[in-house]
Each structure stands twice: as structure tokens, then as C-alpha cells.
Amino acid sequence: xxxxxxxxxxxxxxxxxxxxxxxxxxxxxxxxxxxxxxxxxxxxxxxxxxxxxxxxxxxxxxxxxxxxxxxxxxxxxxxxxxxxxxxxxxxxxxxxxxxxxxxxxxxxxxxxxxxxxxxxxxxxxxxxxxxxxxxxxxxxxxxxxxxxxxxxxxxxxxxxxxxxxxxxxxxxxxxxxxxxxxxxxxxxxxxxxxxxxxxxxxxxxxxxxxxxxxxxxxxxxxxxxxxxxxxxxxxxxxxxxxxxxxxxxxxxxxxxxxxxxxxxxxxxxxxxxxxxxxxxxxxxxxxxxxxxxxxxxxxxxxxxxxxxxxxxxxxxx
Amino acid sequence: xxxxxxxxxxxxxxxxxxxxxxxxxxxxxxxxxxxxxxxxxxxxxxxxxxxxxxxxxxxxxxxxxxxxxxxxxxxxxxxxxxxxxxxxxxxxxxxxxxxxxxxxxxxxxxxxxxxxxxxxxxxxxxxxxxxxxxxxxxxxxxxxxxxxxxxxxxxxxxxxxxxxxxxxxxxxxxxxxxxxxxxxxxxxxxxxxxxxxxxxxxxxxxxxxxxxxxxxxxxxxxxxxxxxxxxxxxxxxxxxxxxxxxxxxxxxxxxxxxxxxxxxxxxxxxxxxxxxxxxxxxxxxxxxxxxxxxxxxxxxxxxxxxxxxxxxxxxxx
Numbered sequence: 001x002x003x004x005x006x007x008x009x010x011x012x013x014x015x016x017x018x019x020x021x022x023x024x025x026x027x028x029x030x031x032x033x034x035x036x037x038x039x040x041x042x043x044x045x046x047x048x049x050x051x052x053x054x055x056x057x058x059x060x061x062x063x064x065x066x067x068x069x070x071x072x073x074x075x076x077x078x079x080x081x082x083x084x085x086x087x088x089x090x091x092x093x094x095x096x097x098x099x100x101x102x103x104x105x106x107x108x109x110x111x112x113x114x115x116x117x118x119x120x121x122x123x124x125x126x127x128x129x130x131x132x133x134x135x136x137x138x139x140x141x142x143x144x145x146x147x148x149x150x151x152x153x154x155x156x157x158x159x160x161x162x163x164x165x166x167x168x169x170x171x172x173x174x175x176x177x178x179x180x181x182x183x184x185x186x187x188x189x190x191x192x193x194x195x196x197x198x199x200x201x202x203x204x205x206x207x208x209x210x211x212x213x214x215x216x217x218x219x220x221x222x223x224x225x226x227x228x229x230x231x232x233x234x235x236x237x238x239x240x241x242x243x244x245x246x247x248x249x250x251x252x253x254x255x256x257x258x259x260x261x262x263x264x265x266x267x268x269x270x271x272x273x274x275x276x277x278x279x280x281x282x283x284x285x286x287x288x289x290x291x292x293x294x295x296x297x298x299x300x301x302x303x304x305x306x307x308x309x310x311x312x313x314x315x316x317x
Numbered sequence: 318x319x320x321x322x323x324x325x326x327x328x329x330x331x332x333x334x335x336x337x338x339x340x341x342x343x344x345x346x347x348x349x350x351x352x353x354x355x356x357x358x359x360x361x362x363x364x365x366x367x368x369x370x371x372x373x374x375x376x377x378x379x380x381x382x383x384x385x386x387x388x389x390x391x392x393x394x395x396x397x398x399x400x401x402x403x404x405x406x407x408x409x410x411x412x413x414x415x416x417x418x419x420x421x422x423x424x425x426x427x428x429x430x431x432x433x434x435x436x437x438x439x440x441x442x443x444x445x446x447x448x449x450x451x452x453x454x455x456x457x458x459x460x461x462x463x464x465x466x467x468x469x470x471x472x473x474x475x476x477x478x479x480x481x482x483x484x485x486x487x488x489x490x491x492x493x494x495x496x497x498x499x500x501x502x503x504x505x506x507x508x509x510x511x512x513x514x515x516x517x518x519x520x521x522x523x524x525x526x527x528x529x530x531x532x533x534x535x536x537x538x539x540x541x542x543x544x545x546x547x548x549x550x551x552x553x554x555x556x557x558x559x560x561x562x563x564x565x566x567x568x569x570x571x572x573x574x575x576x577x578x579x580x581x582x583x584x585x586x587x588x589x590x591x592x593x594x595x596x597x598x599x600x601x602x603x604x605x606x607x608x609x610x611x612x613x614x615x616x617x618x619x620x621x622x623x624x625x626x627x628x629x630x631x632x633x634x
Binding site for chain 1: 444491540544577
């Protein structure tokens with residue numbers, strides 16, 4: 001099995017093998033990849049699914065392939081929202097439980113010039129716990145060994161927690177943590193409790209106080225949210241600490257529920273990026289998890305490379 | 318102690334005794350009241366605190382007093398956000414624990430023509446559970462006997478739960494339930510999971526399913542919210558049921574936490590209005606509470622009459 005860390009001079013090559021694309025709701029990222037998994041060139045844009053649903057997907061991809069200098073016959077492998085029903089071509093969900101190294105088998109070929117394929121998302125098609133992901137399954141493939149067992153946490157607008165056993169996704173849960181932070185700080189009374197520019201000093205004390213409040217009362221979120229406002233009205237807390245405390249409340253409530261549901265005994269891989277990744281790492285450690293942190297973009301690229309090797313093996317020999 | 322239900326022909330009079338005003342964030346309601354608590358005339362407007370903070374409070378009150386045909390020397394008693402720091406004149410919070418029949422002692426006289434006073438709100442000035450109310454304290458006074466002990470629930474944008482012992486407010490908690498419903502259905506991904514006009518058929522089955530989900534997993538709100546969307550993507554649920562289910566999740570989570578915090582052994586008074594009041598009544602009964610329902614406007618008027626009798630006793634003799 002190919003792994004990004006396996007790259008050595010002996011296998012290395014400057015010949016492009018395929019183009020890896022992470023096509024999200026509001027972002028586009030593509031990398032020209034060599035057969036040994038080395039990234040040769042990169043391009044980024046804001047032409048996500050929402051933009052392309054009206055403007056078209058084909059022309060956006062074509063422009064970015066030109067920027068990468070990719071040959072016309074170079075295969076392209078895409079993960080993310082481009083495969084949603086409202087995306088370019090729907091790549092139907094694989095249903096849990098499913099092995100991550102079976103993702104490539106669900107790839108859909110797009111009816112366009114060249115060999116362009118979109119990886120499927122995953123669905124937990126259970127009436128009691130329905131859930132979906134698109135894009136994160138490729139990151140999971142990227143950061144796990146073929147027989148990995150454990151938990152993975154992927155923070156974000158819609159945070160994902162995934163339980164994997166022997167390389168298969170058994171169960172997962174999505175938390176609207178990032179989106180709750182955004183809508184509450186922009187559209188609710190809590191807009192008066194966080195700084196108007198949306199960027200507070202990352203006060204570790206206020207963040208950890210929020211975490212502690214959430215852990216002590218994980219059923220009380222809609223009440224502890226209001227207290228954020230009341231505490232400032234009554235002079236107990238400062239607006240400058242509001243965003244950090246709000247983060248702590250929301251992330252702490254997510255972790256408390258996930259811990260109760262999945263347990264903290266598994267090894268946990270955190271697929272993080274930037275400041276949010278650091279906040280989760282601190283919060284997870286404070287909640288008793290042993291955390292192994294991976295970079296989110298590297299995880300996407302790694303998953304696309306693994307799947308590409310399974311689809312176009314000959315190009316990687 | 319005066320009670321609205323004590324009205325009899327023997328005490329009845331058509332002579333106006335005072336004007337009762339409930340001045341909220343976005344609404345104004347005033348009633349011309351007789352000394353026996355009978356309502357002689359009513360006026361309503363949308364000139365709430367937010368409007369008057371720029372347009373001025375005095376002229377709005379003056380216009381409404383004219384509509385009521387109130388004599389210039391008739392005293393006026395106001396409750397609600399007009400007494401907030403950003404209101405007309407700040408009526409500083411009384412701090413819990415406090416007897417409800419002491420509210421009148423915290424009334425602030427406004428420096429304007431005539432005798433115009435604003436009742437104070439209540440603050441729970443505890444660093445671990447800071448909380449505030451303005452307007453609800455007057456409703457509490459209106460619906461409780463002098464030595465009442467029990468719980469009161471006041472649903473709304475910011476739902477309140479209040480524990481009262483022998484006529485004194487001991488503790489209370491605010492839940493952002495109504496505001497969460499509004500911001501999630503208007504500004505989050507859940508806008509795709511509720512009908513665009515915001516008014517769904519009130520499906521009792523979907524509402525109770527949401528309640529049951531919340532009761533089974535009261536720590537999982539940010540996850541069960543996302544499932545609302547996933548369940549529709551996967552064909553388990555219908556968008557027409559989305560708003561009822563969202564109501565059930567939010568109200569159910571509120572009640573589960575309040576029940577754990579305050580217990581269900583007290584008699585519970587529900588100060589409700591319209592459809593929201595009915596939803597809460599159903600949900601509270603389903604959660605094992607014995608519910609005694611009161612009308613919200615009548616509660617406000619009743620509280621203002623009780624406080625007015627304490628302030629201007631001579632006018633009520």
C-alpha cells in the first residue's frame with residue numbers, strides 16, 4: 001500500500017501521473033501529482049460547488065488544469081461536493097460499514113474530455129442516526145493504514161467523528177459546531193457578546209472556561225449560550241473573551257457528546273488545520289484523549305493518491 | 318392581596334386608576350385599567366425598545382396615552398425592556414433571591430410629565446450561572462399567589478424557567494430556544510430542511526419524534542440538528558416535517574435540561590401564548606410535568622395591577 005511517507009529518491013519521479021482535486025462547497029484546490037505521490041504543482045480558487053452549480057464545472061476544471069500545465073490526457077481524480085446531487089455529477093454514497101480502500105470502486109466517470117472521475121461520499125443510512133459526508137472519506141483514506149482501528153475527528157463547519165475498525169468505517173456523527181459558531185455570532189443576540197470583527201484574541205483561559213462549562217453541563221448548551229450574554233451584562237465577563245468562550249462552549253459540548261458515544265479509549269487521529277486544529281487538539285487532550293494530529297490538506301491529497309493508484313495502477317508502476 | 322379573579326360587581330368601577338404598559342424589545346402594549354383590575358381600553362404598536370432607542374420613548378408613550386383617552390394625571394406603570402440600560406431609563410435589576418411582591422420597591426420614576434414608573438428586571442448575579450430577565454418578573458408576579466412555591470416556564474425567543482419558593486424567586490435559567498429556531502431555519506444549512514415560508518403544517522408526529530430524539534440524547538443537539546438535514550437527503554424524512562421536528566429537538570433539549578436541573582416534582586405554571594404555548598404544554602406533559610397553563614398577556618397585566626396597587630394604594634381603595 002502506498003503511503004506519502006514512503007517517498008524515497010529511488011521511487012521519485014518528476015513525471016506527472018494524475019491531477020488530484022479537492023472540490024468543496026466554496027473552494028477548489030488541485031495538485032499535479034507524480035507517480036510517487038510527490039506534489040509537483042498546486043492551484044487554488046474560490047470556485048466551489050455553489051459557484052459552479054450556476055457557472056458550470058467543466059470550464060473551471062479546464063482553467064485550473066491549464067494553470068497546472070497538465071497534459072490533456074492526464075487523468076483527474078476529484079473528491080468532495082462536486083459529487084453531490086447538486087454538484088457536477090452525482091457520485092452516489094457508499095453505505096457504512098464500508099472499507100476505505102473500496103472508495104475507488106464507487107468513483108463515477110464524468111462525461112467530458114479526458115479521464116475525470118469523482119470519488120463517492122459516505123452515508124450512514126440508518127433511520128435512527130442518518131448522516132452523510134463528502135470529502136472527509138478521502139481524508140480518512142489518506143491518514144489511515146489499511147487495517148487501522150480507532151477514532152478520527154475532523155473539525156470544521158460540520159465536524160465529523162468517525163469510528164473505524166480494521167480499515168472499515170463503522171459509524172460516524174456530524175456536529176454543526178462551526179456553523180453554530182458562525183450563525184450565533186453573526187445573527188443572534190450573541191453578536192453583542194463577541195467582538196464585531198469576528199476575530200478575538202485567542203484567550204486560552206476563556207476558551208478553557210467555556211470547555212469546562214460544557215463538560216460540566218453538556219445538556220445545557222442553549223442555556224449556557226445565553227449566559228455568555230448575561231455574564232457580560234452583569235460584569236462577570238468581557239466581550240473581548242466572548243468568541244473564545246463561545247468556541248469553548250460549542251467544541252466542549254461536541255467533545256462531551258462524542259466521548260460519551262464513542263469512548264476515549266481508542267487512539268484518536270485529529271485531521272486539523274490552522275487555529276481550529278490547535279483549539280481541538282487542546283480541547284481533546286483536556287478531555288482525556290491521546291491525540292495524533294495530521295494536516296487536513298495532506299490528508300486529502302494522500303487519500304486521492306491512494307485511490308488513484310487503485311484506479312490507474314499502471315501509471316504508478 | 319389583589320387578584321384578577323377577585324373582580325366582583327361590588328368592587329367594580331369604570332374609573333381609570335392607572336395605565337399598564339408592557340414595553341418589549343419590539344412591541345408596545347398598554348391598557349387603561351380600572352381600580353378593580355378590569356381592562357377599560359387597549360392600544361398596541363410596534364414601537365419597541367429598538368425603535369424608541371433612536372426615535373425616543375416619551376413621544377411614543379404620549380401618543381398611546383392619547384389613544385387610550387387617559388387623563389394627563391393618570392399614573393403609568395411600565396414593565397419590560399424600556400427599563401434596560403439601552404432603554405428609556407435604566408431600572409436596575411433586583412438580585413435573586415427576591416420576593417416578587419417587592420418588585421414595586423425597585424420601580425424607577427421617569428423624569429417626564431406625570432407619574433411614570435418602570436419596574437425592574439431580575440438578575441441572578443452568580444458568576445457560575447449569570448442570568449437576567451426583564452418583563453417576565455412581572456408575569457411571575459401576575460400568575461403566582463403571595464406564598465406560591467413551584468416552577469414556572471415562560472416559552473419564547475429566550476425561554477425562562479423559574480423556581481419560586483414561598484413567593485420568592487430562588488433561581489432561574491434562560492434557554493435560547495426560540496432564537497435558535499429562528500437563526501437555524503433562516504441562516505444555517507437547515508434552511509434547506511424546513512419549508513421556505515417558515516410555516517409548516519404543525520405535524521404532531523414529527524414534533525413528538527423530535528422531542529423523543531432530544532430526550533434520548535440531550536447532549537447531542539448539534540449532532541441531531543445535522544441529522545435533520547441528512548435524514549432528508551437519505552429519504553428518511555420529509556422537508557414538510559422539518560420545522561416541527563426542529564421545534565421538537567430544541568424544545569425537547571430545553572425541557573430535558575430543565576427537568577434535570579429543577580426536577581419535575583413541583584407544580585408547573587406555563588405562561589404561554591398561541592401555538593408556542595400549545596407546543597410547550599404538549600411537550601411538558603409528555604415529559605411528566607403537571608401543567609397549569611396561564612395566558613401571557615393576562616399575566617403581564619395582572620403583575621402590573623398588583624405592583625400598581627402597592628405603589629398607588631390610595632387610588633385602589
